[in-house]
Amino acid sequence: MSIQKILLLATFFIAAHAHALTTQEAQGIALGEADTRVEALNKAAVSADDKTVAFIQALSDDAVKTSGSQLFVVKDGKAFDPVSGAEKTLPPDAEDVINPNLVRSELDNALAALKLLSKDETQRREALKTLAGENSEARLPLIEKAWAVETVPALKSQLELMRATILLGSSDKAKRLEAAALLAASNNPATKTALIERLGSESDPDVMVALKAALAKVEASLAWGDKLGAVFSGISLGSILLLVALGLAITYGLMGVINMAHGELMMIGAYATYVVQGLFQKYLPGAFDWYLLAAVPVAFMASALVGAALERGVIRFLYGRPLETLLATWGISLMLQQAVRSIFGAQNVGVENPVWMSGGVQVLGNLSLPYNRLVIIGFAVAVLLGMAFLISKTRLGLFVRGVTQNRPIASCMGVNTARIDTYAFALGSGIAGLAGCALSQVGNVGPDLGQGYIVDAFMVVVLGGVGQLAGTVYAALGLGILNKFLEGWVGAVLAKIAVLVFIIVFIQKRPQGIFAMKGRSAEA
């Protein structure tokens, strides 16, 4: 780290109550046995001024040399006295100060702890993150000091939590009781672990009672977070399933085409996103954050064009022969996968979240809603509404419905049924591309991206009832939430198996899905 950086860092720290670094202190921190050095370091850190900080930073950067009991901070080939800052000549026998691992980690922790006093809020926030899980009692004075001057409520409560967690390990009974009372209000999963740990080694009955009461309260508030978290991830999974299944709801639900290459059309959408990302990186690095907006229509068009080509080239000749369609589209899916492997390589490619999609909203201590998931939920709703509008209100939608309901009559009315087939299939494929674009933001993008979703997608359409948009929505959300709740109980794989078994049993009872088609078309 350069001298400018060190100085910059040092200016962040408040000088209040600080006293200047003394030579004695500096020697204590830098020389002697590891244990005594750590002790001296912690003592100095409580009342640190910017010189102390600079010195600790220099130690951490291995920029301190020693000769006898004299210390030198070396910067840019010159040596300075750490206390006075005056330039000195480096004696020829000067040696590097060696930091054992223990000291090194303590130095870093001390630096982080000192950052708690920084004037910059982001610095303080980061320091809190670094220190999370670091419950050494030696840090207590600094944390208490930071807590006293902290003004941002969120950070203050975090500091308080940290303080209480440290107090939990105190040898003073009153302090442990105080800590238990403080921690009861927490809804942080780490608190639960800390409480359970302490319970294991606690011997005082009063404290044990207090700890148990605190644990019960924390668990109660955590349970809420867990439940809401499961619902949210269920909705999130449901939104992805919905996006995946919406395209199928057109190609399979309305047109009756079993398209096993649907997953690969999603893969094309994801790769289109990847390509757009690459183009933005190369030609428009300034607008990189908005590449996703450009990727959405590109992904749609790429998949729609491939879909249209498939319909014209292969699927058209197989209408009315569902099993053959199934096999032929499976063949198409194999070729598309291999084509992507040939072009982009067999490895997964990296698609980054734009900055505005990373991070999340912290709702409860153990419940945070990532922005990318929220955006995808919104996106799924938008696609659903758009599609519902297209199918029910537009001329194209009218034609599509007409052709699927009664092809000869639609044809008699002058509808070019062949063209409508192509449009409808391209639309379904394009929506698959949109799903792929969304998936690229939450999962891996690789040649077998589609394979993992194709079974799920068919399950959603079959469960929801063929030809039913509403059914597809309910099925997607229902399966998503069911899956996530089961995951909480039995783990991901068994949950998946349970869901598949559930669908198989459900189809026994209601072969037509949740919403059966009524009337004549039901028998077709």
Next chain:
Amino acid sequence: MTTPTLTSPSATPVALPVKGPLLTRTGWSAFVVALIVVCAVAPVLNLWVPEGSPLHMSTYAVALLGKIMCYAIAALAMDLIWGYTGILSLGHGVFFALGGYTMGMYLMRQIGADGNYKSNLPDFMVFLDWKTLPWHWTFSDSFAATLFLIVAVPAVVAFVFGYFAFRSRIKGVYFSIITQAMTFAAMLLFFRNETGFGGNNGFTDFKRILDIPIATPSMRMTLFVMSGLTLLGFFLFAKWLVGSKFGRVLQAIRDAETRVMFSGYNPLGYKLTIWVISAVMCAVAGALYVPQVGIINPGEMSPANSIEIAIWAAVGGRASLIGPIVGAFIVNGAKSWLTVAYPEFWLYFLGALFIGVTLFLPNGVVGLVKKLRKGSEQ
């Protein structure tokens, strides 16, 4: 007033199709030739003709052909259910793998204490720190019980699954997709370590079968002959089955299931029977396959594998019994050549095969040959 007398059914002449011979004269000759090739020619060429001779059949060829014959049995099983009954199963890989796993459990026990950990338990159980065999391994040390289970386990699974599926009259694509879900779920289940099937790695490193070392040329040849005999036996059985009244009802179900029902037949029993028979045949193929390739893992249950069985049948020609066997040889021959010579083209080829056969060859290669022959006769 005369009441019109109902003619008794026997009075109307019912034109029962004449029951032809099981195989034609040429058919039988071809069958005998195949039998001789499998039982005599191949063993002689492999075991007694010296290695340098151009007539020598290499171990690689024995392994490859033995494997393909197992695939051909699976394709034949697929043909019975798809070609003759019109039910496309995308889950036959499960039955193939169940047969394979049952055999694999026996082979794992045959390793005895010669594994890496020198324990009586299979290596993967030692690795998982298990002390005793799980319950479903109880009979795995007996060869007779294994043979029974190879048939019984898939039969029970197929019966339960088929009963529920056919009872609620799940048909066509729905059935295909549900079978695909079944194989997907089974694959996930077998991937788990705690189900006791070796997890990801499955079973491998077999050493003996019936206390005889498994990797010797003569043992390989024995397995090869066994596969060939099974294939030929199943072929005759299938031929007899589809020619029987039962087989004709199956074909009627394929062509017009509602009409079959209106004629007073309940398709459930017929469909269920052929479904179970097909599953068992597939399982036997799997059981013969595992000792020859020396490994079984959950990958065999992946949906892709099951659908490949369907393409063997489709390429050769559905609704003919020789077709799927020919198809299995063509596709897998091409696979073993292409994956070595042009690995990146294999999937293109397979994909093109799926599309080409469905678009241009609805009756497969056998159908094409028949058509050409008819054309040249006219």
